[in-house]
C-alpha cells in the first residue's frame with residue numbers, strides 16, 4: 001500500500017461512504033467507525049472484500065475504542081454526527097450529545113498524536129443570516145433557544161470552536177469543512193436528511209410534492225462528488241489547519257424551482273402543494289430563508305471548486321433512486 005491510513009467516522013453514511021470510496025480509489029487504507037444509526041451496510045457492502053477497507057461498528061462516544069482506532073491512522077475524517085433538520089428537531093438531546101461529546105472525544109484523542117483532523121461542519125451555522133453569499137468570517141445569526149432546530153447549528157459551532165482551540169493551544173492540525181446541502185446517490189431514502197430525497201420519492205410514488213412555507217427559501221445544492229473532493233482537499237492542504245471552508249456549489253435555487261425541476265425530471269404528473277412550516281415541523285420552527293456559499297477561500301487555499309452542474313447531479317440522483325429506493 002502506497003497511501004496513508006485514514007479513520008472515517010460516519011463512513012457508512014451518505015457523504016462518508018462516498019468519501020471512503022474516493023479514498024480507497026486513491027490508494028489509501030480506510031477504517032470506518034459508524035454506529036449504523038443512520039449509516040447503512042449497503043453503503044459499504046461493495047468494499048467489504050477490499051484489502052484496505054476495515055469496518056468497525058461502534059460509537060464515537062466510546063473513548064476506549066476511539067483511542068485504539070486513532071492510534072493506527074495518519075488522519076481522521078470526522079463525519080459522524082446526528083444530521084438532518086427532522087432528526088434534530090425530533091431528538092435535539094441526542095443530537096447535542098453525539099455532536100458535542102463525540103467530537104470532543106475525537107479531538108482529544110487525535111490531539112494526543114497530533115493527528116490531522118478534518119471536521120465535517122455545516123452551512124447551517126450561518127443560521128438566518130440575510131448576508132448571502134455567506135463567507136467564512138461573516139457574522140452568523142442563530143435563532144432563539146426555544147427553537148430546537150438551532151441546537152444543530154450551535155453544536156457545530158461549538159465543534160469548530162473546540163477544533164480551533166485545540167489547533168491554537170495544542171497544535172492539533174484541524175480543519176473544518178462547512179457542507180452546503182450535499183445530494184446524490186445514497187441519500188437517505190426516507191428523505192429525513194434532504195428535501196431532494198423527499199421530492200424524488202414523492203414524484204416516483206405519484207404523490208404531491210410538499211413545498212414548505214411559501215417555497216421562496218433557497219439552498220445551494222452540492223453534488224456529493226464535489227463535497228468529497230473539497231473534503232479531501234482540506235486534508236491534503238496542511239495550511240488549511242485552523243480554518244473553516246465553505247464546501248458548496250454557488251448556485252442558488254428556490255424550493256419552488258426545485259419542486260418544478262424534480263417533477264419535470266422524474267416525468268411525474270403530480271401536484272406541487274404548499275405546507276405551512278407549523279404542520280411540517282411543529283410550531284417552534286424557523287427556517288433559513290436563503291443559503292448560498294461564498295467559495296473564494298476554498299478556491300484560493302484548497303484549489304477547490306464544485307464542477308458538477310445541478311442538472312447533472314440531479315440526473316444521477318434520480319437514476320439511483322429509481323434503482324435503489326426499495327433496497
Ligand code: UDP
Nearest residue numbers: 085193194195196198210211212217255287
Ligand atoms: N423542504 C420542503 N419540503 C420538504 C422538505 C423540506 O420544502 O418536504 C424545505 C425545507 O423547509 C427547507 C429546504 O427544503 O427550506 C431544505 O430542507 P432540508 O431539510 O433538505 O435541509 P436544510 O437546508 O433545511 O438543512
